[in-house]
C-alpha cells in the first residue's frame with residue numbers, strides 16, 4: 001500500500017474513534033433506561049395526579065421508580081422526593097434547613113471541595129445571615145475530622161459534605177462524620193451524586209439526614225434528581241404550588257425521566273460489579289502515563305478514591321492544549337471547572353488541596369465508565385505519548401504579551417472570537433474580531449479564509465483551543481490560539497485593550 005493511502009486510512013480511523021473518558025461530567029443513557037423511557041413516552045401520557053385509568057398507570061410507574069431509587073440507596077420510598085437535578089436537591093436542603101433553624105441557630109459547616117451547587121448556595125445564604133465555615137482538607141482532599149469537630153459549636157445546625165469529590169475522586173468518611181454530628185446534635189447533608197453507582201451507598205446504615213442524587217451520573221437521563229430526607233428530619237416545601245411530591249415540590253412530574261431514573265437504579269448492582277475492572281484500567285492508565293511522562297503528579301488519592309477517577313498534573317503541559325488535542329483525536333476528558341466556566345479561574349477544588357495556579361492549568365481529570373475498554377486506554381496513552389514527544393499536529397500559541405498592534409492589524413490575520421454572547425458583554429472583543437458561535441462553529445466554515453492566519457480567541461483560552469484544533473482538522477493550515485483569552489490579554493496589555501477593544505467588529509452569520 002502506498003504511503004499516501006496509508007495516511008488516508010489513518011485519517012479515517014482517527015475520525016471514527018471516539019473515547020469517552022468524562023463519566024463524572026455525565027454518562028450515556030443505557031439501553032435499558034432508554035427502553036423504559038421510550039415505553040413511558042409512548043404509552044403513559046396520563047397525568048399522575050388525575051384519577052382515571054391511564055393516569056393511575058402513570059402514578060404507578062412513578063411510585064415504582066421511587067421504590068427503585070429507595071432500594072438502591074437503602075431508604076424507604078416515602079423518604080425520596082424527585083427533583084429536577086441534584087443542584088435543586090442541594091439548594092432545597094440548604095435553604096429549607098437554614099430557614100428552619102434561623103435565627104436560633106446560624107452556622108453551617110462544609111468543605112472547600114464541594115460542588116458549586118453547594119458552595120454558591122452557601123455563599124448566597126451568607127447574605128441572608130447564615131454563618132458558613134469550611135473545614136480544611138488534606139493534600140488528597142480528605143476532611144480533617146479533628147478540625148471538623150473543633151468547628152462545631154452551639155450555633156451549628158448542619159454539616160454539609162460531599163461523599164465523593166467529582167474532580168479528584170476523594171471519598172469522605174461519612175460514617176465518622178455522622179458520629180461527630182450525632183455527638184453534637186447536628187444534621188448532615190451528604191452530596192452523593194458522584195458516588196452513587198460507583199461505590200455502595202447506604203443512607204440508613206450511615207444515618208444521614210439528607211442526601212442528593214442525580215440520574216445522569218449513572219446512565220440515566222438528564223433533568224431528574226432525587227433528594228433523600230430521613231423520616232422526621234426538618235424539611236419544608238421548596239417549590240410552592242400543587243400537591244405533588246407530598247406538597248414539597250409542586251409541578252407536574254417529568255414521568256419519563258423519573259421512570260428512567262428508576263430503571264438506572266435497578267442496574268446499580270451491575271454497575272458496582274464493574275468496579276474491579278475499572279480500577280484495573282485506571283491503574284494501567286496511570287502506570288503508562290508515568291512511563292511517558294515520569295514527572296506527572298497524580299492528585300487523586302491511592303486509597304479512599306472513586307475507582308474510575310484520576311486527576312493528573314502534567315508539569316509544563318498546558319491542560320487546555322492537551323484537552324483540545326485529545327478532542328481532536330476523539331478523546332473526551334475534562335480540564336477542570338475552569339474549562340466549563342470558560343474563564344481562566346483556577347479550580348477551587350485543586351486550590352483547596354494545595355495546587356498552585358500554574359499547576360491547576362496543567363491538570364486534567366480522566367473519569368472512566370462501564371464501557372471503557374483496555375483498547376481505549378491504549379489508544380489514549382498512545383495519543384498522549386505522541387503529543388508529549390512532539391509527534392502530533394500542533395496549534396500555534398500566541399501569548400497575551402505577544403499580541404501587539406502588528407498582529408492585531410496585520411492584513412493576513414483573521415481574528416475569530418468564539419465566546420458566548422454573555423461573555424462578550426462582560427469584556428469587549430479584540431479589534432477586527434469576527435464573532436461566531438462556538439456551539440455551531442461548523443456552520444461558519446465556508447466563510448473562513450483558508451489563505452489567512454486565523455487567530456482563535458475566547459474568554460480564558462480553553463474553548464478557543466478546541467476550535468483551533470477543529471479548524472486544523474478541517475484543513476485550515478495557519479491557526480493560532482490566544483493563550484489565556486481576552487481576560488489574559490486585557491490583564492497583560494491593558495493599554496491596547498483600552499485603546500482598541502470593541503472596534504470594527506463583524507458578526508458572522510451561520511450558514512443555514
Ligand code: PLP
Pocket residue numbers: 024025084085086087088115117162164165166191193194213214215224225
Ligand atoms: N454534586 C456533585 C458532586 C456533582 O458532581 C454534580 C454534578 O456534576 C452535582 C452535584 C450537580 O448535579 P446536577 O447536574 O444533577 O445538578
